[in-house]
């Protein structure tokens with residue numbers, strides 16, 4: 457049997473133009489867009505430049521997009537590359553109380569007082585390496601006191617919901633538009649011993665019932681703005697909402713869409729999270 461082929465379009469842009477160029481890739485049907493710059497393992501050609509690597513379903517689409525944007529097609533053959541990143545994912549403390557452990561690393565002999573959060577993101581987003589995830593994990597640590605009901609919108613690997621359960625929340629429910637987020641969330645819950653307190657589905661957030669003590673949504677700013685009404689409606693009167701996946705400069709527009717909730721912004725590098733409460 458022949459090896460699978462994965463086509464990518466490579467396009468280097470000025471870092472200031474990343475958002476514009478990324479939006480263009482999404483419009484042209486990219487399945488994913490990765491940013492490589494000086495802060496990543498495989499960088500760009502130099503300061504102020506970012507290499508965008510956009511994946512496409514087939515080589516024909518990749519060729520036509522490359523011709524349109526002036527990029528270059530590279531085809532990776534075989535699956536080995538998919539796991540290469542795992543080598544660089546280490547056991548890492550998060551905030552004051554969590555110790556994030558990739559499932560393929562040994563359980564640390566001495567985690568001290570920290571609660572070990574074991575995660576394998578599989579094909580879903582949510583390894584815990586990304587700033588947008590870490591920002592939310594820190595707010596969860598500060599907010600969860602015990603007994604809360606958690607709604608995780610865009611659950612990906614389930615990392616946020618599972619962390620909240622480990623920290624004492626009573627139950628959690630995750631929703632995502634991606635099918636593979638559901639089994640991945642349930643597997644991660646199982647590996648952390650909290651499977652009996654979590655559910656997950658691809659239901660639209662608009663159809664989820666109830667008022668939740670803590671609602672988490674680490675999605676992109678335009679999607680958060682679009683979903684502002686249904687997300688706010690699911691936050692209990694005394695509850696807390698945490699929004700993430702927001703780039704510096706987007707926080708005012710996102711907070712405005714969630715008025716009259718009051719907001720506090722936290723930052724990690726170029727990423728922002730907003731913690732909101734009913735006025």
Ligand SMILES: C[S@@+](CC[C@H](N)C(=O)[O-])C[C@H]1O[C@@H](n2cnc3c(N)ncnc32)[C@H](O)[C@@H]1O
Nearest residue numbers: 581582589609610611612631632633634674675
């Ligand atoms: C940045 S990832 C966050 C994953 C994980 N919660 C974390 O914090 O690491 C965003 C997730 O939102 C999902 N998503 C995108 N649009 C959505 C929508 N309209 N409703 C629910 N989930 C959505 C994506 O499939 C993806 O899994």
